[in-house]
Amino acid sequence: MKLSTNHKILIVGLGLLGGSYAKALTKKGFTVTAITRSPSSIDYALREKIISKGSAFVDEELIAEADLVVFALYPHVFIEWIRKNQKFFKPGAIITDVTGVKESIVGTIQDMLRPDVEFIAAHPMAGREVYGVQNSDDRIFEGANYIVTPSQKNTHAAIELCCDLGKTLGFAKVSEISPKEHDKMIAFVSQLTHCIAISLMTCQKTERLEDYTGDSFRDLTRIARLNEDMWSELFLINKTQLLHQLTLFERELNSLRCMLEEDDVEGLKSMMRYSTARRALFDKK
Protein backbone atom coordinates (compact mmCIF):
# COMPACT_ATOMS: atom_id res chain seq x y z
CA MET A 1 0.00 0.00 0.00
CA LYS A 2 1.37 3.39 -1.00
CA LEU A 3 0.92 6.33 1.34
CA SER A 4 -1.28 8.96 -0.27
CA THR A 5 -2.57 12.33 0.84
CA ASN A 6 -6.00 10.69 1.14
CA HIS A 7 -4.71 8.97 4.27
CA LYS A 8 -5.64 10.98 7.35
CA ILE A 9 -2.79 10.89 9.84
CA LEU A 10 -3.15 11.24 13.62
CA ILE A 11 -0.10 11.84 15.78
CA VAL A 12 -0.36 10.83 19.42
CA GLY A 13 2.30 12.58 21.50
CA LEU A 14 3.27 15.94 20.04
CA GLY A 15 6.82 16.46 21.28
CA LEU A 16 9.96 17.10 19.27
CA LEU A 17 9.59 14.00 17.10
CA GLY A 18 5.79 14.00 16.83
CA GLY A 19 5.89 17.69 15.99
CA SER A 20 8.60 17.17 13.37
CA TYR A 21 6.46 14.42 11.77
CA ALA A 22 3.49 16.82 11.74
CA LYS A 23 5.56 19.56 10.12
CA ALA A 24 6.96 17.32 7.39
CA LEU A 25 3.63 15.68 6.59
CA THR A 26 1.59 18.90 6.55
CA LYS A 27 4.15 20.39 4.15
CA LYS A 28 3.66 17.39 1.87
CA GLY A 29 -0.11 18.03 1.73
CA PHE A 30 -1.37 15.51 4.29
CA THR A 31 -4.22 16.18 6.72
CA VAL A 32 -2.54 15.81 10.11
CA THR A 33 -4.27 15.85 13.50
CA ALA A 34 -2.82 15.38 16.97
CA ILE A 35 -3.61 14.25 20.48
CA THR A 36 -1.21 15.20 23.25
CA ARG A 37 -1.49 15.94 26.98
CA SER A 38 -0.41 19.56 26.89
CA PRO A 39 -3.01 22.12 25.70
CA SER A 40 -0.24 24.62 24.94
CA SER A 41 1.38 22.14 22.53
CA ILE A 42 -1.90 21.81 20.66
CA ASP A 43 -2.35 25.59 20.63
CA TYR A 44 1.16 26.04 19.28
CA ALA A 45 0.70 23.40 16.55
CA LEU A 46 -2.64 24.89 15.44
CA ARG A 47 -1.21 28.41 15.40
CA GLU A 48 1.78 27.25 13.34
CA LYS A 49 -0.62 25.33 11.07
CA ILE A 50 1.33 22.08 11.39
CA ILE A 51 -1.89 20.26 12.36
CA SER A 52 -5.45 20.86 11.17
CA LYS A 53 -7.15 19.71 14.38
CA GLY A 54 -5.91 18.68 17.79
CA SER A 55 -6.97 17.76 21.28
CA ALA A 56 -5.42 17.64 24.74
CA PHE A 57 -7.65 14.72 25.70
CA VAL A 58 -8.45 11.37 24.08
CA ASP A 59 -10.83 12.59 21.40
CA GLU A 60 -12.78 9.62 20.03
CA GLU A 61 -13.65 11.39 16.80
CA LEU A 62 -10.07 12.28 15.94
CA ILE A 63 -9.08 8.66 16.52
CA ALA A 64 -11.96 7.25 14.50
CA GLU A 65 -11.13 9.47 11.52
CA ALA A 66 -7.48 8.42 11.24
CA ASP A 67 -6.21 5.92 8.65
CA LEU A 68 -2.70 6.03 10.04
CA VAL A 69 -1.84 6.73 13.69
CA VAL A 70 1.75 7.52 14.74
CA PHE A 71 2.58 7.01 18.43
CA ALA A 72 5.40 9.14 19.83
CA LEU A 73 5.06 8.27 23.54
CA TYR A 74 7.12 6.67 26.29
CA PRO A 75 6.94 2.86 25.90
CA HIS A 76 4.78 2.23 29.00
CA VAL A 77 2.44 5.13 28.13
CA PHE A 78 2.08 3.79 24.58
CA ILE A 79 1.07 0.33 25.85
CA GLU A 80 -1.41 1.80 28.35
CA TRP A 81 -2.88 4.07 25.68
CA ILE A 82 -3.53 1.14 23.35
CA ARG A 83 -5.07 -0.93 26.15
CA LYS A 84 -7.53 1.82 27.05
CA ASN A 85 -8.31 3.40 23.69
CA GLN A 86 -7.89 0.86 20.91
CA LYS A 87 -11.65 0.47 20.78
CA PHE A 88 -11.84 3.87 19.07
CA PHE A 89 -9.62 2.99 16.08
CA LYS A 90 -11.20 2.98 12.61
CA PRO A 91 -11.49 -0.58 11.29
CA GLY A 92 -8.53 -1.22 9.00
CA ALA A 93 -6.39 1.53 10.55
CA ILE A 94 -2.62 1.12 10.52
CA ILE A 95 -0.66 2.22 13.59
CA THR A 96 3.05 2.85 13.84
CA ASP A 97 5.45 4.38 16.37
CA VAL A 98 8.84 5.99 16.98
CA THR A 99 9.88 3.93 20.02
CA GLY A 100 13.60 3.36 20.49
CA VAL A 101 13.30 -0.30 21.53
CA LYS A 102 11.27 -2.84 19.60
CA GLU A 103 11.08 -6.51 20.52
CA SER A 104 8.99 -6.28 23.69
CA ILE A 105 6.88 -3.38 22.41
CA VAL A 106 6.03 -5.06 19.11
CA GLY A 107 5.13 -8.29 20.89
CA THR A 108 3.03 -6.62 23.58
CA ILE A 109 1.11 -4.32 21.23
CA GLN A 110 0.53 -6.90 18.49
CA ASP A 111 -0.71 -9.47 21.02
CA MET A 112 -3.30 -7.14 22.53
CA LEU A 113 -4.40 -5.29 19.38
CA ARG A 114 -7.80 -5.68 17.70
CA PRO A 115 -7.55 -8.05 14.72
CA ASP A 116 -8.82 -5.37 12.31
CA VAL A 117 -6.02 -2.91 13.15
CA GLU A 118 -2.35 -3.50 12.29
CA PHE A 119 0.73 -2.28 14.17
CA ILE A 120 3.86 -1.87 12.07
CA ALA A 121 6.75 -0.60 14.18
CA ALA A 122 9.39 1.88 13.07
CA HIS A 123 12.35 3.70 14.58
CA PRO A 124 13.29 7.06 13.10
CA MET A 125 16.98 7.52 13.98
CA ALA A 126 16.72 11.26 14.41
CA GLY A 127 16.50 13.59 17.37
CA ARG A 128 17.98 16.56 19.13
CA GLU A 129 18.87 17.54 22.71
CA VAL A 130 15.83 19.79 22.99
CA TYR A 131 12.24 18.93 23.71
CA GLY A 132 8.72 19.84 22.76
CA VAL A 133 6.75 20.65 19.64
CA GLN A 134 8.11 24.22 19.86
CA ASN A 135 11.52 22.86 18.85
CA SER A 136 10.25 20.55 16.15
CA ASP A 137 12.08 20.70 12.86
CA ASP A 138 11.62 18.38 9.89
CA ARG A 139 15.22 18.97 8.78
CA ILE A 140 16.32 16.50 11.49
CA PHE A 141 15.29 13.72 9.09
CA GLU A 142 17.68 14.81 6.33
CA GLY A 143 20.56 12.38 5.93
CA ALA A 144 19.17 10.17 8.72
CA ASN A 145 18.16 6.50 8.85
CA TYR A 146 14.61 5.17 9.26
CA ILE A 147 14.20 1.57 10.36
CA VAL A 148 11.02 -0.49 9.91
CA THR A 149 10.85 -3.58 12.15
CA PRO A 150 8.17 -5.96 10.87
CA SER A 151 7.23 -9.15 12.70
CA GLN A 152 5.68 -12.35 11.29
CA LYS A 153 2.28 -10.80 11.97
CA ASN A 154 2.72 -7.86 9.60
CA THR A 155 1.26 -7.71 6.11
CA HIS A 156 3.21 -6.70 3.06
CA ALA A 157 0.82 -3.76 2.57
CA ALA A 158 1.45 -2.29 6.02
CA ILE A 159 5.22 -2.71 5.71
CA GLU A 160 5.16 -0.90 2.38
CA LEU A 161 3.04 1.91 3.84
CA CYS A 162 5.42 2.35 6.75
CA CYS A 163 8.50 2.42 4.48
CA ASP A 164 6.70 4.97 2.37
CA LEU A 165 6.09 7.09 5.48
CA GLY A 166 9.85 7.13 6.15
CA LYS A 167 10.58 8.25 2.58
CA THR A 168 7.83 10.88 2.71
CA LEU A 169 9.28 12.30 5.94
CA GLY A 170 12.55 12.86 4.10
CA PHE A 171 14.81 10.18 5.61
CA ALA A 172 17.92 9.42 3.56
CA LYS A 173 17.73 5.67 4.03
CA VAL A 174 14.83 3.34 4.87
CA SER A 175 15.75 -0.19 6.04
CA GLU A 176 13.90 -3.26 7.34
CA ILE A 177 15.16 -5.51 10.12
CA SER A 178 13.49 -7.77 12.69
CA PRO A 179 12.60 -6.31 16.11
CA LYS A 180 15.22 -8.57 17.72
CA GLU A 181 18.00 -7.50 15.35
CA HIS A 182 16.94 -3.90 15.87
CA ASP A 183 17.32 -4.13 19.62
CA LYS A 184 20.72 -5.77 19.33
CA MET A 185 21.93 -3.08 16.95
CA ILE A 186 20.40 -0.21 18.90
CA ALA A 187 21.98 -1.46 22.13
CA PHE A 188 25.30 -0.86 20.39
CA VAL A 189 24.92 2.25 18.24
CA SER A 190 22.59 4.19 20.53
CA GLN A 191 22.29 2.85 24.07
CA LEU A 192 25.95 1.99 24.64
CA THR A 193 26.97 5.38 23.26
CA HIS A 194 24.63 7.07 25.74
CA CYS A 195 26.09 5.04 28.63
CA ILE A 196 29.57 6.11 27.55
CA ALA A 197 28.63 9.78 27.23
CA ILE A 198 26.96 9.79 30.66
CA SER A 199 29.92 8.09 32.35
CA LEU A 200 32.40 10.40 30.65
CA MET A 201 30.42 13.38 31.88
CA THR A 202 30.16 12.18 35.47
CA CYS A 203 33.48 10.37 36.12
CA GLN A 204 35.35 13.62 36.90
CA LYS A 205 34.27 16.36 39.22
CA THR A 206 37.01 18.78 38.09
CA GLU A 207 35.71 22.32 37.74
CA ARG A 208 36.21 24.73 34.85
CA LEU A 209 37.09 21.90 32.46
CA GLU A 210 35.06 23.73 29.84
CA ASP A 211 37.87 26.29 29.44
CA TYR A 212 40.27 23.61 28.29
CA THR A 213 37.97 21.50 26.21
CA GLY A 214 38.26 20.75 22.52
CA ASP A 215 35.61 19.47 20.15
CA SER A 216 36.45 15.83 20.91
CA PHE A 217 35.05 16.04 24.41
CA ARG A 218 32.08 18.11 23.29
CA ASP A 219 31.21 15.58 20.59
CA LEU A 220 31.53 12.59 22.87
CA THR A 221 29.27 14.13 25.50
CA ARG A 222 26.63 15.88 23.35
CA ILE A 223 24.19 13.08 24.16
CA ALA A 224 25.03 13.17 27.89
CA ARG A 225 22.24 15.73 28.09
CA LEU A 226 19.18 13.55 28.04
CA ASN A 227 15.67 12.91 29.29
CA GLU A 228 16.22 10.62 32.29
CA ASP A 229 12.68 9.23 32.38
CA MET A 230 12.78 8.16 28.75
CA TRP A 231 16.31 6.80 28.69
CA SER A 232 16.16 4.86 31.96
CA GLU A 233 13.03 3.19 30.60
CA LEU A 234 14.65 2.39 27.24
CA PHE A 235 17.81 1.01 28.92
CA LEU A 236 15.88 -1.30 31.22
CA ILE A 237 13.56 -2.63 28.51
CA ASN A 238 16.64 -3.61 26.49
CA LYS A 239 18.80 -4.52 29.48
CA THR A 240 20.11 -7.91 28.30
CA GLN A 241 21.34 -6.60 24.95
CA LEU A 242 22.78 -3.45 26.49
CA LEU A 243 24.72 -5.39 29.14
CA HIS A 244 26.15 -7.58 26.38
CA GLN A 245 27.30 -4.55 24.38
CA LEU A 246 28.78 -2.97 27.50
CA THR A 247 30.84 -6.12 27.98
CA LEU A 248 32.17 -6.08 24.41
CA PHE A 249 33.14 -2.41 24.75
CA GLU A 250 34.73 -2.81 28.18
CA ARG A 251 36.83 -5.71 26.89
CA GLU A 252 38.05 -3.69 23.92
CA LEU A 253 38.90 -0.66 26.06
CA ASN A 254 40.74 -2.97 28.40
CA SER A 255 42.81 -4.43 25.60
CA LEU A 256 43.78 -0.88 24.60
CA ARG A 257 44.75 -0.26 28.24
CA CYS A 258 46.98 -3.36 28.21
CA MET A 259 48.75 -2.17 25.05
CA LEU A 260 49.42 1.17 26.75
CA GLU A 261 50.70 -0.51 29.90
CA GLU A 262 53.04 -2.68 27.85
CA ASP A 263 54.24 0.13 25.53
CA ASP A 264 52.91 -1.95 22.65
CA VAL A 265 53.27 0.74 19.96
CA GLU A 266 52.56 -1.65 17.08
CA GLY A 267 49.40 -2.95 18.79
CA LEU A 268 48.16 0.60 19.37
CA LYS A 269 48.90 1.64 15.79
CA SER A 270 47.20 -1.40 14.37
CA MET A 271 44.07 -0.75 16.47
CA MET A 272 44.06 2.89 15.36
CA ARG A 273 44.44 1.93 11.69
CA TYR A 274 41.48 -0.43 12.02
CA SER A 275 39.32 2.19 13.74
CA THR A 276 40.26 4.76 11.08
CA ALA A 277 39.34 2.43 8.21
CA ARG A 278 36.08 1.35 9.85
CA ARG A 279 35.03 4.90 10.72
CA ALA A 280 35.30 5.97 7.08
CA LEU A 281 32.19 3.86 6.34
CA PHE A 282 30.07 5.98 8.65
CA ASP A 283 30.40 9.39 7.05
CA LYS A 284 27.08 10.79 5.89
CA LYS A 285 27.04 10.59 2.11
Added chain:
Amino acid sequence: MKLSTNHKILIVGLGLLGGSYAKALTKKGFTVTAITRSPSSIDYALREKIISKGSAFVDEELIAEADLVVFALYPHVFIEWIRKNQKFFKPGAIITDVTGVKESIVGTIQDMLRPDVEFIAAHPMAGREVYGVQNSDDRIFEGANYIVTPSQKNTHAAIELCCDLGKTLGFAKVSEISPKEHDKMIAFVSQLTHCIAISLMTCQKTERLEDYTGDSFRDLTRIARLNEDMWSELFLINKTQLLHQLTLFERELNSLRCMLEEDDVEGLKSMMRYSTARRALFDKK
Protein backbone atom coordinates in the same frame (compact mmCIF):
# COMPACT_ATOMS: atom_id res chain seq x y z
CA MET B 1 55.64 41.75 25.10
CA LYS B 2 52.85 42.34 22.61
CA LEU B 3 52.86 40.52 19.30
CA SER B 4 53.25 43.01 16.43
CA THR B 5 53.45 42.68 12.68
CA ASN B 6 57.13 43.62 13.00
CA HIS B 7 57.70 40.13 14.41
CA LYS B 8 58.74 37.77 11.65
CA ILE B 9 57.15 34.38 12.17
CA LEU B 10 58.56 31.05 10.98
CA ILE B 11 56.41 27.94 11.03
CA VAL B 12 58.21 24.62 11.16
CA GLY B 13 55.93 21.78 10.03
CA LEU B 14 53.35 22.97 7.55
CA GLY B 15 50.47 20.52 7.99
CA LEU B 16 46.85 21.23 8.85
CA LEU B 17 47.65 23.18 12.02
CA GLY B 18 50.84 24.88 10.81
CA GLY B 19 49.06 25.82 7.59
CA SER B 20 46.07 27.20 9.49
CA TYR B 21 48.44 29.31 11.62
CA ALA B 22 50.07 30.61 8.43
CA LYS B 23 46.70 31.48 6.91
CA ALA B 24 45.45 33.33 9.98
CA LEU B 25 48.70 35.24 10.55
CA THR B 26 49.21 36.25 6.90
CA LYS B 27 45.63 37.57 6.84
CA LYS B 28 46.46 39.69 9.89
CA GLY B 29 49.43 41.30 8.09
CA PHE B 30 52.33 39.26 9.48
CA THR B 31 55.31 38.12 7.43
CA VAL B 32 55.13 34.34 7.67
CA THR B 33 57.72 31.87 6.40
CA ALA B 34 57.79 28.08 6.63
CA ILE B 35 60.06 25.06 6.70
CA THR B 36 58.54 21.66 6.08
CA ARG B 37 59.74 18.37 4.59
CA SER B 38 57.39 18.23 1.63
CA PRO B 39 58.25 20.48 -1.36
CA SER B 40 54.65 20.29 -2.59
CA SER B 41 53.39 21.75 0.71
CA ILE B 42 55.76 24.70 0.29
CA ASP B 43 54.68 25.14 -3.34
CA TYR B 44 51.03 25.08 -2.32
CA ALA B 45 51.54 27.61 0.49
CA LEU B 46 53.49 29.97 -1.77
CA ARG B 47 50.88 29.66 -4.54
CA GLU B 48 48.08 30.39 -2.07
CA LYS B 49 50.13 33.28 -0.66
CA ILE B 50 49.80 32.06 2.93
CA ILE B 51 53.61 32.27 3.34
CA SER B 52 56.04 34.75 1.85
CA LYS B 53 59.01 32.37 1.71
CA GLY B 54 59.46 28.68 2.40
CA SER B 55 61.89 25.82 2.20
CA ALA B 56 61.73 22.03 2.15
CA PHE B 57 65.09 21.81 3.91
CA VAL B 58 66.49 23.41 7.06
CA ASP B 59 67.22 26.85 5.65
CA GLU B 60 69.60 28.69 8.02
CA GLU B 61 68.62 32.11 6.71
CA LEU B 62 64.89 31.60 7.27
CA ILE B 63 65.61 30.45 10.82
CA ALA B 64 67.99 33.34 11.56
CA GLU B 65 65.43 35.90 10.37
CA ALA B 66 62.58 34.73 12.62
CA ASP B 67 61.60 36.49 15.86
CA LEU B 68 58.98 33.87 16.65
CA VAL B 69 59.17 30.23 15.58
CA VAL B 70 56.12 27.94 15.83
CA PHE B 71 56.81 24.19 15.86
CA ALA B 72 54.03 21.94 14.56
CA LEU B 73 55.87 18.62 14.52
CA TYR B 74 55.61 15.19 16.14
CA PRO B 75 57.10 15.39 19.66
CA HIS B 76 60.22 13.31 18.93
CA VAL B 77 60.83 15.17 15.64
CA PHE B 78 60.49 18.51 17.46
CA ILE B 79 63.11 17.51 20.05
CA GLU B 80 65.50 16.23 17.38
CA TRP B 81 65.05 19.40 15.32
CA ILE B 82 65.96 21.63 18.26
CA ARG B 83 68.98 19.49 19.13
CA LYS B 84 70.36 19.76 15.60
CA ASN B 85 69.33 23.24 14.53
CA GLN B 86 69.03 25.52 17.55
CA LYS B 87 72.38 27.02 16.68
CA PHE B 88 70.68 28.88 13.81
CA PHE B 89 68.10 30.76 15.95
CA LYS B 90 68.35 34.55 16.11
CA PRO B 91 69.52 35.68 19.58
CA GLY B 92 66.44 36.64 21.58
CA ALA B 93 64.06 34.53 19.47
CA ILE B 94 60.95 33.11 21.10
CA ILE B 95 59.85 29.60 20.15
CA THR B 96 56.47 28.00 20.75
CA ASP B 97 54.66 24.84 19.64
CA VAL B 98 51.32 23.09 19.16
CA THR B 99 52.21 19.77 20.81
CA GLY B 100 49.37 17.89 22.49
CA VAL B 101 51.37 16.83 25.57
CA LYS B 102 53.46 19.21 27.60
CA GLU B 103 55.33 18.21 30.75
CA SER B 104 58.09 16.08 29.23
CA ILE B 105 58.38 18.25 26.08
CA VAL B 106 58.66 21.53 28.01
CA GLY B 107 61.27 20.04 30.35
CA THR B 108 63.33 18.44 27.57
CA ILE B 109 63.33 21.48 25.27
CA GLN B 110 63.91 24.08 27.99
CA ASP B 111 66.79 22.04 29.45
CA MET B 112 68.63 21.79 26.15
CA LEU B 113 67.86 25.23 24.70
CA ARG B 114 70.39 28.03 24.24
CA PRO B 115 70.08 30.55 27.09
CA ASP B 116 69.36 33.44 24.69
CA VAL B 117 66.30 31.74 23.18
CA GLU B 118 63.06 31.10 25.11
CA PHE B 119 60.56 28.26 24.64
CA ILE B 120 57.02 29.05 25.73
CA ALA B 121 54.72 26.07 25.10
CA ALA B 122 51.12 26.24 23.91
CA HIS B 123 48.38 23.84 22.92
CA PRO B 124 45.78 25.05 20.44
CA MET B 125 42.70 22.87 21.05
CA ALA B 126 41.64 22.78 17.44
CA GLY B 127 41.91 20.27 14.65
CA ARG B 128 40.09 18.30 12.03
CA GLU B 129 40.11 14.72 10.73
CA VAL B 130 41.97 15.74 7.59
CA TYR B 131 45.65 16.39 7.07
CA GLY B 132 48.01 18.63 5.22
CA VAL B 133 48.39 22.29 4.42
CA GLN B 134 45.93 21.79 1.53
CA ASN B 135 43.17 21.36 4.13
CA SER B 136 44.27 24.20 6.37
CA ASP B 137 41.55 26.56 7.49
CA ASP B 138 41.85 29.33 10.06
CA ARG B 139 38.15 29.02 10.93
CA ILE B 140 39.04 25.96 13.05
CA PHE B 141 40.20 28.40 15.74
CA GLU B 142 36.80 30.12 16.07
CA GLY B 143 35.11 29.26 19.36
CA ALA B 144 38.07 27.07 20.39
CA ASN B 145 40.40 27.11 23.41
CA TYR B 146 44.10 27.97 23.36
CA ILE B 147 46.21 26.91 26.33
CA VAL B 148 49.57 28.39 27.26
CA THR B 149 51.64 26.21 29.61
CA PRO B 150 54.46 28.27 31.16
CA SER B 151 57.07 26.75 33.44
CA GLN B 152 59.18 28.44 36.14
CA LYS B 153 61.74 29.18 33.43
CA ASN B 154 59.46 31.39 31.36
CA THR B 155 59.52 35.17 31.40
CA HIS B 156 56.44 37.31 31.73
CA ALA B 157 57.22 38.86 28.33
CA ALA B 158 57.25 35.53 26.49
CA ILE B 159 54.06 34.35 28.20
CA GLU B 160 52.32 37.56 27.16
CA LEU B 161 53.55 37.19 23.57
CA CYS B 162 52.30 33.61 23.40
CA CYS B 163 48.87 34.54 24.81
CA ASP B 164 48.75 37.32 22.26
CA LEU B 165 49.48 34.82 19.48
CA GLY B 166 46.44 32.78 20.58
CA LYS B 167 44.21 35.87 20.48
CA THR B 168 45.62 36.95 17.11
CA LEU B 169 44.89 33.50 15.66
CA GLY B 170 41.25 33.99 16.60
CA PHE B 171 40.82 31.60 19.53
CA ALA B 172 37.76 32.28 21.68
CA LYS B 173 39.51 31.67 24.97
CA VAL B 174 43.17 31.84 26.00
CA SER B 175 44.12 30.19 29.32
CA GLU B 176 47.31 29.52 31.26
CA ILE B 177 48.00 26.35 33.23
CA SER B 178 51.14 24.48 34.25
CA PRO B 179 52.48 21.74 31.93
CA LYS B 180 51.60 19.13 34.58
CA GLU B 181 48.01 20.32 34.98
CA HIS B 182 47.71 20.47 31.21
CA ASP B 183 48.72 16.83 30.81
CA LYS B 184 46.29 15.71 33.51
CA MET B 185 43.45 17.62 31.91
CA ILE B 186 44.32 16.57 28.36
CA ALA B 187 44.49 12.92 29.41
CA PHE B 188 40.82 13.30 30.30
CA VAL B 189 39.25 15.62 27.71
CA SER B 190 41.28 14.50 24.72
CA GLN B 191 43.22 11.26 25.13
CA LEU B 192 40.57 9.30 27.05
CA THR B 193 37.94 10.39 24.50
CA HIS B 194 40.14 9.09 21.68
CA CYS B 195 40.61 5.75 23.49
CA ILE B 196 36.84 5.49 23.85
CA ALA B 197 36.16 6.37 20.21
CA ILE B 198 38.73 3.84 18.98
CA SER B 199 37.38 1.05 21.20
CA LEU B 200 33.79 1.82 20.21
CA MET B 201 34.77 1.63 16.56
CA THR B 202 36.64 -1.67 16.88
CA CYS B 203 34.67 -3.64 19.51
CA GLN B 204 32.10 -4.88 16.99
CA LYS B 205 32.74 -6.44 13.64
CA THR B 206 29.08 -6.29 12.54
CA GLU B 207 28.73 -5.24 8.91
CA ARG B 208 26.43 -2.62 7.41
CA LEU B 209 25.97 -0.92 10.80
CA GLU B 210 26.17 2.39 8.95
CA ASP B 211 22.65 1.85 7.58
CA TYR B 212 21.21 1.84 11.09
CA THR B 213 23.30 4.51 12.68
CA GLY B 214 22.11 7.77 14.19
CA ASP B 215 24.10 10.87 14.97
CA SER B 216 25.02 9.62 18.46
CA PHE B 217 27.30 6.94 17.11
CA ARG B 218 28.71 9.22 14.43
CA ASP B 219 29.52 11.90 17.02
CA LEU B 220 31.15 9.48 19.44
CA THR B 221 33.36 8.00 16.75
CA ARG B 222 34.28 11.08 14.68
CA ILE B 223 37.72 11.09 16.30
CA ALA B 224 38.18 7.33 15.77
CA ARG B 225 39.70 8.36 12.45
CA LEU B 226 43.15 9.43 13.46
CA ASN B 227 46.84 9.56 12.65
CA GLU B 228 48.21 6.45 14.35
CA ASP B 229 51.83 7.63 14.44
CA MET B 230 50.95 10.89 16.17
CA TRP B 231 48.41 9.50 18.61
CA SER B 232 50.35 6.43 19.70
CA GLU B 233 53.26 8.77 20.47
CA LEU B 234 51.05 11.21 22.42
CA PHE B 235 49.40 8.37 24.39
CA LEU B 236 52.71 6.83 25.43
CA ILE B 237 54.32 10.14 26.42
CA ASN B 238 51.36 10.78 28.74
CA LYS B 239 50.82 7.14 29.71
CA THR B 240 50.60 7.53 33.52
CA GLN B 241 47.94 10.23 33.38
CA LEU B 242 46.00 8.46 30.64
CA LEU B 243 45.93 5.16 32.55
CA HIS B 244 44.62 7.02 35.59
CA GLN B 245 41.81 8.63 33.57
CA LEU B 246 40.96 5.28 31.98
CA THR B 247 40.54 3.87 35.46
CA LEU B 248 38.19 6.66 36.57
CA PHE B 249 36.08 6.20 33.45
CA GLU B 250 35.98 2.41 33.66
CA ARG B 251 34.84 2.62 37.30
CA GLU B 252 32.05 5.01 36.41
CA LEU B 253 30.87 2.91 33.47
CA ASN B 254 30.92 -0.09 35.75
CA SER B 255 28.75 1.62 38.34
CA LEU B 256 26.24 2.40 35.58
CA ARG B 257 26.37 -1.30 34.61
CA CYS B 258 25.59 -2.30 38.20
CA MET B 259 22.58 0.01 38.31
CA LEU B 260 21.31 -1.61 35.12
CA GLU B 261 21.86 -5.13 36.45
CA GLU B 262 19.98 -4.26 39.65
CA ASP B 263 17.14 -2.38 37.90
CA ASP B 264 18.11 0.65 39.95
CA VAL B 265 15.89 3.17 38.12
CA GLU B 266 16.46 5.94 40.65
CA GLY B 267 20.24 5.50 40.49
CA LEU B 268 20.17 5.65 36.68
CA LYS B 269 17.95 8.72 36.67
CA SER B 270 20.09 10.51 39.20
CA MET B 271 23.25 9.81 37.17
CA MET B 272 21.50 11.06 34.02
CA ARG B 273 20.32 14.23 35.74
CA TYR B 274 23.90 14.91 36.89
CA SER B 275 25.33 14.31 33.41
CA THR B 276 22.67 16.56 31.89
CA ALA B 277 23.40 19.41 34.29
CA ARG B 278 27.16 19.07 33.88
CA ARG B 279 27.01 18.88 30.08
CA ALA B 280 25.18 22.21 29.91
CA LEU B 281 28.42 23.94 30.98
CA PHE B 282 30.23 22.74 27.87
CA ASP B 283 28.11 24.31 25.15
CA LYS B 284 30.05 26.72 23.00
CA LYS B 285 28.94 30.21 23.93
